Amino acid sequence: MFRYPYTRLFRQSEHSIVIAGPHIQVLDTNTGDVLHSTVKCKEDQIASGPIRCAALSDCGKYLATSGDDKKLKTWQVDDLKLLSSRGLPKKPTYINFADNNDILVADKFGDIFCYQLHPNSNESSSGYTRDTLPSHENPSGGELILGHASLLTTFLMTADGQYIVTADRDEHIRVSWYPQGYTIESYCLGHQKYVSAIHIPSFSPGTLISGGGDSVLRLWDWMSGKLLRNIDVFSAVQPFIAVKAPKKKREWKDEDEDIEPTEGKRGRRKNKGKRKEKRSADDGDAEESQDSAMPEGRPGEISTGESEVVFVVHRVASIPSLAPRIVFSVVGATALFWFSMDDNYEACIRHEPFYKPIIDFTLEDDGTVWVLLDADRSSQGGWSSKGEGDDSNLIEVRRWTPDNFTASHPLPLALALNSCTLPATQADLKVLDLYSDLVALPKHFEVVTEDRTQDLSEMGVDDAAPADGGSNDGGITKRELGRLKHKQALWRLQEVGRGASPDFERLPTDSKRVKSGGGDTLALGMDGT
Structure with a gap:
């Protein structure tokens, strides 16, 4: 029998909420009894597909969820009653609550919209309200807060609620006023790859920690945008990355x-x-x-x-009450990692192994960490049916001691979550796609083109393409050669911009058209063709 893994856990003193695939369950925190579940809800109340984003209000009374159906659903936690369901303009990437229980939703278009907890009666589920730009049409009357030119990956509100920090796929971190998102306070620029996780520790409210595809975590003075330090983490994490992306x-x-x-x-x-x-x-x-x-x-x-190996930092958190420790997880890694912010020089990255890929984790103020595992994933990358023993647990609990995390006696809630699982099919698990970030976030370059461009540096241009316009022995036609020469010229110009010596002849500025097959194409720098 296959089962849904848990993708998100919100633990509270009385009620805890867990998300598994398209379903939500509310459990008694002290006994582990299942109080409410969407498994028994009507079909129109359940998301048509897995829940991708979820957030719990600060008061703990309301839950906001969204998935592939592009519906923002608001739930009342006490009885898991569906309060509202509103259409979103684009697929969401992250959801969070503001201090006044307004719901903030970031989407793949790069925008953040604000929605009231309870929709106004004049809001239409089908009518569009037009903002200043036609691209910002919203089917549910959401208020546009800000926008990026790239896919938004995550955001957070500062403790005082006056600023919103946003990160995107194009290496940018922006600090904006809230709700006046058009007023930008600062930029934290320096990442070379996508930014996928940001965090402001409560014990250091002026410091922002960011991570993504770079081999380092970066610490910023977010108010000024100044980079404080880099912490190299990739070398410590790489041995534990069990899930790899197809090249x-x-x-x-x-x-x-x-x-x-x-x-x-x-x-x-x-x-x-x-x-x-x-x-x-x-x-x-x-x-x-x-x-x-x-x-x-x-x-x-x-x-x-x-x-x-694709490196994606999934979540960054901190332990506020015991020590200035920063805890983070990596997509597809089988361990949880942490370091101390007190280290004056190179930080020592330590780890706690779990031997199964970590999906997510929840860190409490007292240092207890709840780790959600992809326990049914086989070593070949597929899924195995439910096994026996501790190695099949979907949730593991560790408690922080003065030096590291240690296993604790299983709590009733953990025992209940590991025993009362929800059945799924292999098709359901494939749609769930826990490791989509490994493919979606990196920007795949034209590796084949780059390889052929590099080969051109070792061959004469005049010998590369035959006079008849066909392909030579290397399989490169005049058209292909023109494109490759163009890419090679751009690459060389970029090297010059980085300070390299211009040890090449600049390509001619005049361009000629080469006829081949389906029509004309522009071949830059093609002499005598």
Whole structure:
């Protein structure tokens, strides 16, 4: 029997809320008894797909959730009553509550909208309210707070509620006023890759800790945007990364292929219906395939059958009451990591192994950490049915001692969560896709193109393409050669911008068109062609 892993846990003194796939359960914290569950709810109340984002209000009375159905649902925790369901303009990436119980939702378009806890009676579920820009149409009357030019990955509110800190896929961290998001206080710039986790410790409210795809965690004075220090963590984390991403390469495909030229109009693609049918068939095959837990490749990309380590920091938290310790997790890693902010020089990264990939964790003020595990994941990357023993636990609990985390006596809530699991199918687990960040966040470059561009530096330009416009022995046509030379020139110019010596001849500024097959293409720097 397959089962849903737990993806989020909100633990309170009386009631605890756990999310598993599309379902929500409310349990008695002291006894572990299941008080309410969406398993018995009506079909229209359950998310049509897994719950991707969830947040609990500061008062603990309200829960906000959203998923692939782009519905913002608000629940009353006491009886798990669905208070409202509102449409979102784009798929959400993160949800949080403001101090006044307003709900803030970040989406893949790069915007943050604010929604009142209880919708106004004049809000229409189908009518659009138009903001200053047509791209900010909102089906539920949400108020636009701010926007980025890239996918928003996470955000947080400062303790005083006056600022909102946002991070995106394009390495940016922005500190803005709240709710006047158009007023920017500072930028924290320095990341070379996506930023996926940010945190402000309560014992150091002026310090922001950020992590993502870089090999380091960065500490900032977020008010001024000044970088305080870098902490190298990748070398300590890499041995524990058990889930790897498929290595992607773009197909070497002619850009003009399937384009039908028209006079006075932009080209239109041919065989659109056939490709649509093919995609539908491929989607059906993907649902039946159970060989990999990773999503299928994107259009224009193929998997080489190889895998690569992709570093994504999932969550950063801190232990406020005992010691200035920073705790963080990494997507697909089988250990929890921590370090002390008191270290004056290089921080010592320590770990607590769990031997199964960590999905998420909840850290309490007293140092107790609840770790959610992908316990049914097999070493081959698929899923195994429920086993026996501690190695099949979906939740593990550790307690902080003066030096590290240690195992504690199982609490009733943990025992109940490990025994009262929700059944699932392999198709359900594939749709759940716990490791989508490993594929979605990195920007896959054209590896094949880069390899061929590098090969051009070792071959003569005049010998690379034959005079008849066909392909040479290396399989490179004039058109391909023109594109590669263009990419090579841009790469060299970037190197010069970084301070490298211009030990190459600048390509001619005049361009010539080369006719080949489907039409003309611009080949920069092609002499004598």
